[in-house]
Amino acid sequence: MQQRRAHNRACRELSNLSDRELADLGIFRADIPSVVAGNRHLD
Template sequence: MYLFSSLVRMLRVWRKYNESLRELSRLGDRELADIGIMRADIQQIAWDAARAD
């Protein structure tokens, strides 16, 4: 049972990561700068957001 719940949690994290990555990647450089994000930081920020939930 633990393995199944771990798998479900990882899938949810992965889905949240992809959603955040997609949303941030759609923003232009100026929009990213306005919110204090560099394009090179998008992947890390997406992972952090996915794991925080």
């Protein structure tokens, strides 16, 4: 349960970033769940 809350919190925090801020991190908005789950690595 605690792990799920951490996952949701991370998704929410990344979702609150602007598209520009996400681009600076190398993340597309649609990739947020995959990045948080660890299924997609940042370059």
